[in-house]
Amino acid sequence: MTAKGKKGAGFAHLVPSADALAAITEQAVLVNAPISSVHVLPGFNHRGRYSGDELTSETLQELVKSIREHGVLQPLWVRLSNGEYSVIAGERRYRAAVLADLTHLPVLNFGVVDDERAEELALIENAHRTNPSIVDQTISGFKLLTRRTGMNQDELVRYLNQVRKGQIPDTHGVGEWLQATYGTGISVWAQQRSKILNFTPEELRAVEAKQLDVKAVYELLNVRDQAKRRELLTEAVQRGWKAEDVRKAVEALTPKKVHPLLASVDGLRGDLPRLRQLTGKEAARAQKLIAELRALLGPGKPG
Structure with missing residues (x-):
């Protein structure tokens, strides 16, 4: 899979071939940078966007130990910002290196690149090292799309649905970009991925930890009571529920909505045998009422 020639077009399914990856990294310069010159821009890196657990000193201890013994084996990807290095990819390695008291870090410096290109590079680097989760892909993808289109998140979801329904043309080329970058189109992102934006932090963590399938969490979105939604999430995780199990619990x-007349009809069934007891005016009135009811219901369906 190769990179698109057009700037910002992304890479097919995010994972470039070895040759394509080499072409990307050839644009950068390997530097042994003072750790004091390396910084993380708040809110840029996708890690910790839905949970800060991955970046706490406790969860980084294993990586800190490895870095103390072997150093940082994979260079961080950085860009120039105000004369210093801003992390594009490798925030966990950076924070672990700080905890390990390193004085220098190996970095691949891509020079001055804008936020959109930096986000794409972050996705590529992460995809090359790991298999990006659907949560990471979705959060990063929507952030990139808001930058590309100038829309906020709600406007973007509305735009995706309007394009999907053929109500407006795809003037921003979002469909082509999604297909090239993620291998999925507008319908998937409008109808499925956009739902992930409404997951709670607890639900996101459950999906990331593979405690619950993303389709099972989709079902939880139908629960308006937030307390009950949390209870169901806990139960679903503990019992290892699939989407169908969660759907049944939500239902x-x-x-069930019962038509107000159904209760009356059920009671009337028990009284029908007593009609034969009616005579004279009462029987005539009953016949009239039955005729009125039939007229009200109209003709029945054939067969």
Whole structure:
């Protein structure tokens, strides 16, 4: 899979071939940078966007130990910002290196690049090292799209649905970009991926930890009571529920709507045998009422 020639077009399914990756990294310069000159821009890196757990000193201890023994084996990807290095990819390695009291870090400096290109590089680097989760892909993808289109998140979701329904043309080329970058189109992002934006932090963590499938969490979105939604999430994780199990639990929370006349009809069934007891004016009135009811219901369906 190769990179698109057009700037910002992304890479097919995010994972470039070895040759394509080499072409990307050839644009950068390997530097042994003082750690004091390396910084993380707040809110840029996708890690910790939905949970800060991955970046706490406790969760980094294993990586800190490895760095103390072997150093930083994979260079961080950085860009120039105000004369210093801003992390594009490798925030965990950076924070672990700080905890390990390193004085220098190996970095691949891509020079001055804008936020959109930096986000794409971060996705590529992460995809090359790991298999990006659907949560990471979605959060990063929507952030990139908001930058590309100038829309906020709600406007973007509305735009995706309007394009999907053929109500407006795809003037921003979002469909082509999504297909080239993620191998999925507008319908998937409008109808499925956009739902992930409404997951709670606890639900995101459950998906990331593979405790619950993303489709199972989709079902939880139908629960309006947030307390009950948290209870169901806990139960679903503990019992290892699939989407169908969660759907049944959610349906059980919602009482079935019963037509107000059905209760009366059920009671009337028991009284029908007593019609034969009516005579005279009462029987005539009953016949009239039955005729009125039939007229009200109209002709029945054939067969």
